[in-house]
Amino acid sequence: MDVVRRHARELINSRLAPARPAKDGWQTCLQINHGITKGHKLSERERRYVVDITCRWIENEARAGRGPRRDPPLALS
Template sequence: MASPAFDPRALDRRLDALARQPFRARFHLRGRELATARLKGPATLRWHAYDLIARRLAPARPYKDGRQTPYRGHPVFVAQHATATCCRGCLERRHGIPRGRELTRTEHVYVVDVICRWIERETAGHGIPGPDPCRAEGDHEIS
């Protein structure tokens, strides 16, 4: 399951495995979502991801679980489907985070790390600056 430290290699291995699933492999940042990622940058997208996960995925019984994440409209939504962080069922099956209880803070940060790492990989070579300067570690954790 989730480790408290941001480990890009571990996340890359998990993302590589997810990308081998035909459904997950369909998702990429294009058009408006890619433009939004460029415009907002990694720090803002991390805050958006943290907030969206807090409202839509972290509760023990999210509203409309399994249908709460749109397929398009924001880079975080696309990333959620690509990374199997779109609903509590996918979180349980693909990341080992059980449903029926609220996400812990560590799990919440882990989900945000997975999403942000996927966005970082998607935007590599598209003029987006390097790693996320606001990733959760040390005294820079999102609370």
Template sequence: MSSSPDVPPPASVRALDDRLDAIARRPFRARFRLAGRERALAVERGPATIRWHAYDLLARRLAPAEPYKDGKQTPYRGHPVFVAQHATATCCRGCLQRWHGIPKGRELSRAEHVYAVQVICRWIERELTRGGAGDGADGVSPARPV
């Protein structure tokens, strides 16, 4: 991990994959799949647009020191970034603190913001290369081991 709260964990592909694998071992997080409308949107818009959407959504919903309705601000569906946020534990400041070591109570630094976007985009990339469209049309598959 990092020695300073302003510096997030390393964001190499291997480090991101290791972090995502650890998070995916939790039953709640493992339920999420990119499927249906959200999968189609990710494919149609492409990685650059989805990355921009992730950056913008996090800036408005997660980056402030005390986000509006923190813990309830991220919908479960409607956009690939929302599904990814729940799958990657970047959905609220509590999850960011618990899973990524980014403290609550202060605005995200630029590096932390970029790190969270990298986590989300890496999860989406992995989902799109997974092959199938997932188990559920709503992006949430039945809870079962992956």
């Protein structure tokens, strides 16, 4: 989980933490679901929180057996 946490931190720092990211859908989601107001640079505390909830979600999905979606192989005719 250390590698996942590191990648989550890198992703959040580069794409979500800036005050005005190119695509702010994630900031909107954070505002609606977690009360983190969009339009400001995320604090270190907010960044840690987002990494924690992201990793918790991944762990819960893995425990429930819901890994990455895999389409069935195509049948060859």
